[in-house]
Amino acid sequence: MPCLIAAPASGSGKTLVSLALTALARRRGRSIQTFKVGPDYLDPQLLSAASGRPCRNLDPLLCGEAWVQGSFQQHGSTAELSLVEGVMGLFDGRGASSEGSSAHVAQLLKLPVVLVVEASRQAGSVAALVRGFRDHQPSLQLAGVVLNGVGSERHHALLAEALRSIAMPLLGALPRHDSLELPSRHLGLLPAHELADLEQRLGAWADLAERHLELEQLWPLLQAPTPTPKPRSPPSDSEPASTGREPVRIAIASDAAFHFRYPEASELLVERGVEVQHWSPLADQPLPEGCQALVLPGGYPELHAAQLASSQRSLQELQRAQRHGLPIYAECGGLLLLGQALTDQQGNSHPMAGLLPFRAERGQLSLGYRSATALRSGLVLQRGEQVNGHEFHRWQLSSSPDKADQLWQLEGWGCPPRPEGWSTSTLHASWLHLHWGGCRWIPQRLTAAARRTSPLLPCCAHP
Numbered sequence: 001m002p003c004l005i006a007a008p009a010s011g012s013g014k015t016l017v018s019l020a021l022t023a024l025a026r027r028r029g030r031s032i033q034t035f036k037v038g039p040d041y042l043d044p045q046l047l048s049a050a051s052g053r054p055c056r057n058l059d060p061l062l063c064g065e066a067w068v069q070g071s072f073q074q075h076g077s078t079a080e081l082s083l084v085e086g087v088m089g090l091f092d093g094r095g096a097s098s099e100g101s102s103a104h105v106a107q108l109l110k111l112p113v114v115l116v117v118e119a120s121r122q123a124g125s126v127a128a129l130v131r132g133f134r135d136h137q138p139s140l141q142l143a144g145v146v147l148n149g150v151g152s153e154r155h156h157a158l159l160a161e162a163l164r165s166i167a168m169p170l171l172g173a174l175p176r177h178d179s180l181e182l183p184s185r186h187l188g189l190l191p192a193h194e195l196a197d198l199e200q201r202l203g204a205w206a207d208l209a210e211r212h213l214e215l216e217q218l219w220p221l222l223q224a225p226t227p228t229p230k231p232r233s234p235p236s237d238s239e240p241a242s243t244g245r246e247p248v249r250i251a252i253a254s255d256a257a258f259h260f261r262y263p264e265a266s267e268l269l270v271e272r273g274v275e276v277q278h279w280s281p282l283a284d285q286p287l288p289e290g291c292q293a294l295v296l297p298g299g300y301p302e303l304h305a306a307q308l309a310s311s312q313r314s315l316q317e318l319q320r321a322q323r324h325g326l327p328i329y330a331e332c333g334g335l336l337l338l339g340q341a342l343t344d345q346q347g348n349s350h351p352m353a354g355l356l357p358f359r360a361e362r363g364q365l366s367l368g369y370r371s372a373t374a375l376r377s378g379l380v381l382q383r384g385e386q387v388n389g390h391e392f393h394r395w396q397l398s399s400s401p402d403k404a405d406q407l408w409q410l411e412g413w414g415c416p417p418r419p420e421g422w423s424t425s426t427l428h429a430s431w432l433h434l435h436w437g438g439c440r441w442i443p444q445r446l447t448a449a450a451r452r453t454s455p456l457l458p459c460c461a462h463p
């Protein structure tokens with residue numbers, strides 16, 4: 001059974017340890033399936049690059065416990081090795097609870113935990129810290145500790161002796177070095193496609209594991225879950241997957257500005273007979289010929305606002321898609337593309353597609369899980385339906401939707417209830433990120449709406 005790699009807090013080195021083990025497995029010719037706890041897009045991109053296969057998010061708050069168990073078993077059993085990277089601190093979940101935390105997922109999947117401790121400014125105190133995490137939830141199995149930021153042989157000896165005093169296995173000690181820092185920006189690590197030296201980093205991570213981790217103890221903790229027979233079950237949707245019909249074509253914005261999406265987003269569409277078409281607004285591309293719906297995922301449009309504003313053909317294509325009645329599903333960064341203007345990080349305003357009546361400027365951080373209740377029936381939701389999503393952005397809008405167009409009511413820990421998002425029969429636009437594994441009717445309804453829409457012809461073919 002694989003382990004879950006966790007930490008007392010963010011920034012302790014759990015991503016580095018996960019990448020080092022994954023890169024070493026790949027170097028040794030072993031297939032490895034990676035997972036990430038929580039609503040993260042950036043760590044999974046790096047883990048996917050290191051493993052050569054899509055990293056899967058395990059989030060019981062967004063998808064439910066049954067889905068998390070099924071996804072872990074289904075994907076984990078297809079590789080020789082597997083590991084799960086945790087989120088934030090081991091017990092950090094929704095609000096001040098451990099709901100949705102790494103500990104929650106470890107217990108749900110019955111996984112041992114490897115605790116990565118940033119120990120650069122500790123000696124004997126590390127024993128008190130580790131003992132506290134071990135004893136806080138005794139039903140959780142703590143398999144051992146990997147120390148990060150070890151400054152010298154003497155420092156290593158002090159830390160090792162402290163862990164021996166509480167009978168805690170030491171599974172590795174990573175040195176303190178600037179070259180091991182993972183570059184980041186305001187929303188987390190840099191995405192994999194922005195690391196020009198990714199191949200060199202993969203080699204360095206594999207070297208790190210070979211030199212500094214106790215592989216004889218760790219390797220057994222990477223064994224993939226045993227395959228189990230897949231039970232026969234009725235379809236989860238009222239509409240079966242398409243067979244023997246013309247494919248419906250749905251375009252997904254996919255480039256350096258729009259890349260926050262889970263692999264299931266495309267997979268669930270394909271299961272319904274969709275031909276997924278990739279489209280780059282940054283490259284000023286026209287919409288793919290024949291597309292019948294459009295998905296605008298999150299990403300970093302604020303970092304590319306000037307280039308997006310200069311992509312006049314793409315922006316005009318969005319306006320043409322709206323006039324044509326094309327169904328449009330937009331989340332977070334995708335929402336920003338639909339506004340009147342977007343202010344970049346330097347405070348400069350750039351015109352966007354103008355489909356929605358707001359200007360976006362940098363503001364306070366909005367972060368956390370949200371429960372959402374649909375205020376009206378629209379493109380992918382029926383009035384009164386509830387979903388769980390995640391909000392994470394630092395941009396705020398100058399205006400809210402009119403009451404007639406409000407999508408849903410949002411609530412969350414520390415977040416006063418508020419209406420949010422735009423909803424019509426052809427538009428879903430919101431700050432909220434959803435995982436379609438937890439609301440499978442969304443790809444179903446989006447596909448059905450696309451199938452009812454006549455394909456978009458090339459611009460020159462229109463009267």
